[in-house]
Amino acid sequence: MKTIADHTIHQEKINQVWQLLQEVCDPEIPVLTIIDLGIVRNIFVDDTEQLVIQITPTYSGCPAMDAISVDIKLKLIENGIQHFKVQQILSPAWTTDWMSETGKAKLNAYGIAPPSASHLANNTTPACPQCHSNNTKLLSQFGSTSCKALYQCYDCKEPFDYFKCH
Template identity: 45%
Template sequence: MVTGARRTDELRTADAPPGAGDRPVSTGPPDTVSTGPPGPDSPVDAGGPRAGKPVDTPLEARLRELAGAVPDPELPVLTLAELGVLRGVRGLGPGSVVVELTPTYTGCPALETMAADIERVLHDHGIPDVSVVTVLSPAWSTDDISAEGRRKLAEFGIAPPRPHTAGSGPVPLALSVRCPHCGSTETELLSRFSSTACKALRRCVSCREPFDHFKEL
């Protein structure tokens, strides 16, 4: 157990970021911090489906973009924004920001590397005081992975997670998983657990290649 990342704020929900009451309230509409139409991968949307949060200041949006562009340590084809684990970046004062990260799995060992990478990137961009905190609520879901993130996973040879459908349990079994190598839907489960907590091991019945599947959570 290495306590690299600060975990003091473990159970604070995303609705109550630290110092939310201290920061100057931005009065501009969301468009002022976005250069294009908001898409699934725009920095403004990187926090996923959490509405009702304060609008980012231009600086926060810029920092969120920088933090969000950090590659995932275990799946470097994905950025943290595409993975949907970056919850927010809040300025506390000049040169001081708090970054909120959520783990994919509670025990995800990559979290500390992510925190260190974000700190380094923001330091390099002139923010001396960076504090990365972990938030658990609302719980991360594979539905938080962006469309671009799913595309990159498949291209990398990892079958992307299937979207959750209403009423299905946490372990969906109905839809088939497509082989990322040959595209066949005839694939079979070898093990529910694979090289990392977030993946299952499958094999393609058609081309016989084994492959990782980013399993639904």
């Protein structure tokens, strides 16, 4: 039987972990935290009083997931948190809709065009993150990582990555 006091202690711990995870970055796009990406789906205390951190992969074959799990563990251990586990879940499937607005702004500043559903709907291309021109073209649907496509800007001529809608 959990008491209200237990519940409050749990909630404080859960909040602390959410805060700490804001300091864990994606290994391949270090400008984004795993919170920005929407990879962390849930944090709760289970029946055995164990803290559970649920994360979901961006792509089925994303090679960064193991590194992310290790980074989460290190971050929590460094901060004195014990008796927890990191669990991978597949459902509901990750979507770029979960990426935070802060995350999108950070991506753009980093030189990667952020995902936008309007490109798909209106058949337009993303704006160049360097010179902000809309005069861009798709070079390849597949880029340097699973989550990106390769574009080029006709105006400044620079190639750039676009974080694909998913």
